Amino acid sequence: MDFELKTLNVAAAASEKCDAIVLLVGEGFKPGKDALSALAGEALKARHLETKPGRLLQAYRAAGIAAARVVLAGCGDGSGKRVQAAVQAAVGALRTSGVKRLVICLPADAQEDAVRAAVSATAESTYVYVATKSKPEGRELERVTIAVADATRHRAAFTAAKAAANGIEFARELGNLPPNHATPTRLGEEAKKLAKAHGLKVEVLGPKEVAKIGMGSFMSVAQGSDEPLRFIVLRYNGAAASEAPVVLVGKGITFDSGGISIKPSQDMDEMKFDMGGAASVLGTFRAIAELKPAINLIGLIPSCENMPDGRSVKPGDIVKSLSGQTIEILNTDAEGRLILCDALTYAERFKPRAVVDIATLTGACVVALGGVRSGLFSSDDALAQALLDAGDTALDPCWRMPLDDEYADGLKSNFADVANVAGRAGGAVNAAKFLQRFAGAYPWAHVDIAGTAWKSGGAKGSTGRPVGMLVQFLIDQQGTAPPKAAKAGAKRKKAA
Template identity: 75%
Template sequence: MDFQLKTLDAAGAAREKCDALVFVIAEGFKPGRDPLSRLAAEAVKAGDLDTKPGKLLQAYRPAGVGAKRVVLASAGDGSPRRVQAAIGSAVSSLKSAGAKRLVVVLPSGAGDDHVRAAVAGTAEASYVYVATKSKPEGRELERITIAVGNAAASKGAFELARATAAGIEFARELGNLPPNLATPTRLGEEAKGLARTYGFRCEVLGPKEIAKLGMGAFMAVAQGSEEPARFIVLEYRGGAANEAPVVLVGKGITFDSGGISIKPAPDMDEMKFDMSGAGSVLGTFRALGEAKPAINVVGLIPSCENLPDGRAVKPGDIVKTMNGQTVEILNTDAEGRLILCDALAYAERFKPGAVVDIATLTGACVVALGFVRSGLFSPDDALAQELLAAGEAANDLAWRMPLDDEYADGLKTNFADVANVGPRWGGAITAAKFLQRFTSKYRWAHLDVAGPASKSGPQKGSTGRPVGLLFQFLLARQNGAAAPAKAAKAKGAKAR
């Protein structure tokens, strides 16, 4: 898909020859004398188009307009979030129209945030999965022109938006692949492919190397599958040589049956999305490769399947983690935290400025927050605020959850240093408290993306989240928005 940015007002956009045109209208719309504005003004006056967000009105070959089809899309207050939703709805309505060339006209006075929203909304709505279809119907849209008042002024934001869209699509495509194709080996190959294309450093470790590192919890999850585990290490060095990197740790369970604590059969096919944390790390690296920001980033992906064969780990088994802690496995379906804890211990060797792990970790987080926001856990107030702000800027929202010490009481056991699960209540928090045990030597945050990483029902599929949040977080750090580590630690010591 080819995105272009062009200086066009409503009059200029009306003269563009294209298959379809989306004209975004916000509250307070003041029509000019051009054909598009007159069409919109007449529709609003007649009551055929409401200015409430999400309302659409289509017109076919309207007089004086070069586009075959025009979609008038209401964006409410005109905020970037509303603009993105309006454009997404409009593009979705055009999917069956066979449009190949699309022009999107943003409201007057639109800024960089609106440009990012336009690219994101168009890319999300036009994505089509075809990888495993025998007669794939390809993506219709080929060229999308974003019309703004001053293309030169918005070029930087536009290029970053394109990089973000490429990263999100990369993550979505990996997430949507079936588990017999998207194996741990495949994730390793994809990481190597990114490294070759963009010049990253990449290392993919197999079972022997993982065992040699002492990652007993990770290996315990992997031992029930014939697919060999992979531990993927990616390094992007765009900053100064002495700059502490940000480490992103992504859960890479390519299929989660639950192990011996097997899941119910309904919807088990969706457990292929349990590698969405890993996919988001790879997607973020794709965006880094496209944009090349001045920052150092490390990606760590522990990847395996969780299956119940005769060698599988059992409830009651005790394993030793990379940093020497022992874990009693009370529920083999709480496997994500077991592979992540070893990766978090491994992260220490990079002397990171911050570590963020991303995981479809708990159904409890979906109960708490649904499918709109990711759950954000961190003892560090400043780091948490950076991530929340990045989510708002990228329209990839998160919500901060508590980490009170009392929640860790539920992880106590008579037989090991810690159990891998606690009581039913507060399950997303006790999972985060488990991970926190392995993060004492650096600033850390945990994103539970079990809700927003994928959709069920007729729209079943990967969303690519939270690539947008992660990439925006890294860009902001590049621009000096990160709080000093010393101050953040002091403030974080008070956080609960």
């Protein structure tokens, strides 16, 4: 789908050649003499239209309006969140109407957040998964014009939103693929194609290379599957070589049966979404390669399946991580942290300014935050605030969770340096405390997307989150001083 940003007032939008026009009507809307705003004014006066976000009124072949279909959509105070709701409702109403060219007319006083929201909401509402359907129905909408009072003023926000939308769609497509398609090998191939198309650097390591490096914890998860593991290293160089990179680490469990600690069969099909962190890293690179910000970026994706087999790791087994720390595996279904910990140790070699890992890590985070906000844990206040701000800007919000030292007490083991699980209480925090042990050499944040990476029920499918937040965070990093790195030994001791 092609987006364009255009300077158009309501009168000019009414004359624009298109199949449909969406006029966002906010609080304090004042109609002019043109046909489109007059139509909205009459509807408001007659109380047939409300400005509450999501409320719609449709018209067909209205006099003086070039578009055959008109949708009047309430957008409240015109903020990004309200515009998002309005555009989702309006575009959703037109989804199967045969509309190919659409004009979305924002309020005259629309700010950057409204422009971003209009683009992201349109892309989200028109996404169609077709990869494995025998008779796929493609996306009908081909061209969307975002009409604003001054296109020049909003150009940067529009460009960033469009790139983020492309990255989100890329992540959604990977996340929605079935697990017999989206194998670790396939993820490696997708990374190579992405790198070739956008001038990125990539390495895809297999079992022999990973064994040589010494990633014993990662390897233990993969050993029960016939699918070979892959460790993907992506690089984007947009700044001077001397500038420390940001490192993104994405959990890439392409199917999670739970291993020997097998999951219940109900909804196990949704465990194909357990590579949502990996998909979000690839989607973020897709967007960053388009935007070309002045930063250096590394992506690390440990990817494998977690399957029950005669070779599978067992509860009670002890493995040695890349950091040298030994881990007692009490529950094989707590596998995400076992592959992430080796990737976090590997990240040290890049001397990063910050490391952010993204993972569908714990059901406990779903219980805590549901599907609205992702869970955010961080050892660095400045990094945490930057991610919170980016999430708010991108309408992809997260919520900071605690990392008190006492939460690590349940991870103590009589037989190894650390256990991979603690009790049920505070499960999302316990998992983050486990990861923190391996992330002491740099400012670190962990984003638990177990509740936000996909939806269930009738709307089942990948959301592409938190690509929007990550892209905005990376844009914001340009020209900023890196957080002050902590001493590795001190941090690890505190997290133990």
